[in-house]
Every structure is written in structure tokens, then in C-alpha cells.
Amino acid sequence: MSNAPSTQDLAALCSSRGRIMTKLERAIKEAEQLPSDLREQLGEKLLHYIHKYLALRDDIDAGLRELDAGEGRDGNDVFAALKSTYGA
Secondary structure: OOOOOOHHHHHHHHHHOOOOOOHHHHHHHHHOOOOHHHHHHHHHHHHHHHHHHHHHHHHHHHHHHHHHOOOOOOHHHHHHHHHHHHOO
């Protein structure tokens, strides 16, 4: 048995502190009403989405650091390569 507080406990704690529940907290509370297998599928999909989002954010941050360091390619060269590749 887990020692982690239930969603109901967390919701009560949030409301007892006068804080409005976030959409994520509400979604988790409602998801607890779903059958176990659906909760697992939902959790898996949510984790996949979160990991994709974090990877994209990291890629964007790395690209911005490269641009700030002067390592970026000239935009005209990029567009010329795209035009030759895709015939636009």
C-alpha cells in the first residue's frame, strides 16, 4: 500500500489553504473515477506528451544557445537549400 496522499487528500489540502485547484489537479481527481486500465492508459499518454514537450523545449533551448554563440546558419542559405530540395 502506498503512503502517498490520495487525490482527495491533496484536493482537501489545497482547498484548506484557500488555493484554487488547477486544471491538472481537477483532471487527476476526475481520472480517479475511471477504471484502472483506463487510468493507466491515460497516465502513459500524459507521460509521453510531457516527455515530448520537455525534449522539444530542450532542443529549442540548445538551438537558441547555438544562435547566441554565433553558430547559426545564414537564413538565405537555409531557404535556398529548402527550395532546391523541395522545388518551391
